[in-house]
Amino acid sequence: MQYLVSVIDDRTNPGSTDREPAISAFNERLIAEGYWVFAGGLADTGAATVIDNRGEQAVFSDGPFVESKEYLAGVWVWEAPDLDVALKLATEASKICDRKIEVRPFLAE
Amino acid sequence: MVDVEEAVTRAHHDEWARVVAALTRRFGDLDIAEEAAAEAFATAVERWPADGVPPNPGAWLTTTANRKAIDRIRRENKRDDKQKEARMVYDDDPPEPLGAIDDDRLRLIFTCCHPALAMHARVALTLRMLGGLTVPEIARAFLVTETTLEQRITRAKAKIKAARIPYRMPAAEDLPARVTGVLAVLYLVFNEGYLASGPGTDPVRHDLTAEAIRLTRLIRALLPQDGEVAGLLALMLLTEARRTARVSAGGELVTLDEQDRGAWDAALIAEGHRLVRERLAAAAAGIAPGRYQILAAINAVHTSVRDIRDTDWAQVVALYDQLVRLDPSPIIALNRAIAVAELDGPEVALAAVDRLADTLAGYHAYHATRADLLRRLGQSQQSRAAYDKAIELAGNTAETASLARRRDQLR
Numbered sequence: 112m113q114y115l116v117s118v119i120d121d122r123t124n125p126g127s128t129d130r131e132p133a134i135s136a137f138n139e140r141l142i143a144e145g146y147w148v149f150a151g152g153l154a155d156t157g158a159a160t161v162i163d164n165r166g167e168q169a170v171f172s173d174g175p176f177v178e179s180k181e182y183l184a185g186v187w188v189w190e191a192p193d194l195d196v197a198l199k200l201a202t203e204a205s206k207i208c209d210r211k212i213e214v215r216p217f218l219a220e
Numbered sequence: 221m222v223d224v225e226e227a228v229t230r231a232h233h234d235e236w237a238r239v240v241a242a243l244t245r246r247f248g249d250l251d252i253a254e255e256a257a258a259e260a261f262a263t264a265v266e267r268w269p270a271d272g273v274p275p276n277p278g279a280w281l282t283t284t285a286n287r288k289a290i291d292r293i294r295r296e297n298k299r300d301d302k303q304k305e306a307r308m309v310y311d312d313d314p315p316e317p318l319g320a321i322d323d324d325r326l327r328l329i330f331t332c333c334h335p336a337l338a339m340h341a342r343v344a345l346t347l348r349m350l351g352g353l354t355v356p357e358i359a360r361a362f363l364v365t366e367t368t369l370e371q372r373i374t375r376a377k378a379k380i381k382a383a384r385i386p387y388r389m390p391a392a393e394d395l396p397a398r399v400t401g402v403l404a405v406l407y408l409v410f411n412e413g414y415l416a417s418g419p420g421t422d423p424v425r426h427d428l429t430a431e432a433i434r435l436t437r438l439i440r441a442l443l444p445q446d447g448e449v450a451g452l453l454a455l456m457l458l459t460e461a462r463r464t465a466r467v468s469a470g471g472e473l474v475t476l477d478e479q480d481r482g483a484w485d486a487a488l489i490a491e492g493h494r495l496v497r498e499r500l501a502a503a504a505a506g507i508a509p510g511r512y513q514i515l516a517a518i519n520a521v522h523t524s525v526r527d528i529r530d531t532d533w534a535q536v537v538a539l540y541d542q543l544v545r546l547d548p549s550p551i552i553a554l555n556r557a558i559a560v561a562e563l564d565g566p567e568v569a570l571a572a573v574d575r576l577a578d579t580l581a582g583y584h585a586y587h588a589t590r591a592d593l594l595r596r597l598g599q600s601q602q603s604r605a606a607y608d609k610a611i612e613l614a615g616n617t618a619e620t621a622s623l624a625r626r627r628d629q630l631r
Contacts, residue, residue, distance in 0.1 A: 112384050192384040194336060195394075217385045 112216060113148060113190055114197045116204065119211040120184035126209035128210040133207045141189065146200060156182045184210065188217075224269045231277040232261055236352030237438070239281050241324035243289055244331075244349075244387055250377045252289050253412060254349060260285035290507045323575050325350065326442045329435075333402040334385050341376035342405045344369055350438075351431050361428050394551035399443065403452050403512065406436050409458050414463070415616050423467055423618030429460055447499055451513030454495035458519035461488035472625060477528050489523045496520040533562040550579040558589055566596040585615035588623060600630045 120126070127208050136217035156175040163170045175182060187204070196216040205212045236257065243253035260281045260299045290501045332345040343362070349355045353361075357528040359369040379385065390398040413428025443449050465483040468474050499513045509517070518539045525531055539557035556577055561569035570593040573586070580586035591606035607627035 194334075195386050195390070198336065208297045214383075217382075219382070 112192065112197075112219065113188055114194075115203055115213075115215045115217060116184040116187040117183055117195070117213040117215070118152075118204075118208050119181050119213060120189075121211070122180045122182070130208055137204065137207050141187075145176070146189045146196075150185070150187045152154055152185040153183060165184070166178050185188055227273040227277065228261070229266060231264065231281060232352055232531050233434075235278040236261075237325045237328065237350045238278060239285050240352075241328040242282050243285055244328055245324050246286070247289055247293070249381060250331075250349065252292060253285075256285040256289035257281075258286040259313050262578055263288075276498065290337060309515060325438065327389055329402055329439065330390055330398055331380065331387050333398075333405050334380070334382065335398070335401050336385060337376050338372075339405070339408070341372050342401070345407065346370050346405050346435070347431065348552050349375055350435060353431065357427075361425060364594060399439075399446055399449065399552055402439065403436075403448060406439070406513075407452060407456075409435075410459075412457060415619070422498065423471070423473065423616055424463055426463065429456070429463065432456060433460060440515065443619050447502055447541055448495050448510040448512050449494050450499055451510060451516045454492045454499070454516035455512050455519055456490035457488045457495070458516060458523050461485040461492065461523060467618050471618055471621055473616065473622040474624070476522060481526055481528075484523065491518055492516065493524065509542075511543060511546055514539055514546070518543075532557055533560070550576045551583070551585075554580060554583075554586060554589060561593060562595075566593040569593055570597065582613065584610045584615075584619075586610075587613065591623075591626070595626070595630060603627075604630050 138147065138150060141150075159175040161172045161174070161176045163172075189197060189200065191200065194214070194216070201212045201214045239257045239260065240253045243256055244250055264277075264281060264394060268274075275404070280601065319392060328349060332349050333342045337345070339360070344358055347358045347361075348355070355369055355373070356366055359366045362369070364372075386618060389395075410429055410432035413425040413430075413432060415423075433456050434454070436456055439446075440449050440453050461484050462476075462479060464485070465479040465481070466474055474480075480601070495518050496513075499509060499516070503509050503513075504582055518536055521532055521535050535557065536559040540552065540559055543552050554573065557569045557572040557576075570590070573590055573593060576586060587606045587610035591603050591610055594600075594603035594606055604627055607623055607630075611620055611623045611627070614623060
């Protein structure tokens with residue numbers, strides 16, 4: 112079962128910076144233990160563009176699809192046997208990143 | 221005929237959770253388990269009057285429910301490959317060794333009370349899957365519409381499936397935290413029964429308090445070593461023992477100091493006291509008690525005297541002190557102040573209560589407590605205002621009636 116694990120940043124209550132070494136070590140562990148599928152940090156939401164081509168012509172708009180005090184700062188994809196395993200890792204991840212984490216399952220095929 | 225009806229009712233009471241839990245283990249799906257269990261009980265209602273009650277109703281129901289589930293899976297998966305079907309139809313899983321703590325029902329409890337589910341969903345699922353209460357019954361208990369409740373249950377089941385919430389015992393290191401969540405669900409059910417919140421319900425819902433006690437007894441049987449489980453069961457029993465003395469013939473809530481102690485249930489009190497003594501022995505051996513155990517001990521002090529004037533208030537305050545260290549919530553502080561009033565007088569208590577004004581201004585018991593202390597201090601006008609505020613905020617009909625009477629007795 113794969114889970115999308117989102118790292119949530121908060122404009123009004125930002126977490127601490129300089130988490131890189133700890134996150135790298137955590138990633139190494141995820142790889143070694145077979146949970147790691149993919150990971151990536153995201154540029155600021157200011158760099159986002161939303162495209163809507165459902166109408167006559169494509170409309171591009173500057174910025175993220177939703178403006179909120181919380182935004183997506185990065186993602187993991189984990190392979191885990193069940194939610195308990197994913198939640199346990201996510202609990203550690205939240206501490207290590209010093210940020211909120213959302214765990215969301217991919218649709219089972 | 222009446223005997224058969226009784227047998228079905230008793231089987232529903234005793235066996236529902238076991239049947240649903242066994243089917244959940246086998247088919248890995250709460251919907252299938254629940255529907256097949258319901259069908260099996262419906263079949264029992266049809267067949268038992270003619271065929272007689274089977275010697276082992278639980279086994280009969282489980283077997284019948286298994287067949288119903290297989291029929292359903294066959295109907296729904298006509299095009300599925302034969303192998304998958306065969307795996308479901310021939311349960312070649314050797315029955316798992318059921319140790320002291322590995323029980324299908326216990327796994328089901330941990331699934332229904334999973335921390336990834338919202339609290340209201342946990343309560344609804346637990347009452348439905350383990351308690352066997354119907355959707356209309358649960359909806360009525362928690363004052364939501366059947367549609368809302370149905371949606372909550374459906375969403376919770378969908379999340380269990382989609383997010384793959386496992387159907388198993390938590391790992392040993394996670395167990396204490398997970399049991400805490402289970403106990404919170406059961407305590408919520410009990411409290412809703414003991415002080416029902418709506419204008420349209422009975423002030424005390426014995427169906428809910430009884431269900432909470434039954435499920436807590438089940439957990440106690442499955443986790444006999446857990447001190448907080450014993451504590452919560454004792455707390456419920458000692459509270460439930462006072463139930464009939466708690467509402468007057470006129471439908472008013474009767475507070476502890478005015479209750480007819482002769483109407484308390486001696487058997488429940490004896491059982492509660494036994495559990496509290498068991499936990500006191502553990503505490504003496506160095507195992508620190510949790511909040512349910514301390515609350516149970518407070519209730520044991522109250523229920524061990526026949527006359528309120530004999531109450532050991534110093535002991536009650538000492539127990540609250542212990543509780544405050546564990547849980548510094550303003551509600552605990554309020555309850556502590558009520559005991560302090562008996563020990564050190566209403567003036568000292570009122571000062572402590574007034575310090576809680578910021579956090580508890582919207583809580584009816586805060587105003588009711590102030591009203592009572594002000595009355596005892598002879599400050600009628602302020603007392604009346606506090607009663608008015610308490611009546612405005614109280615949801616329980618019997619409690620409102622009792623507060624109104626006290627207000628109207630003020631000179």
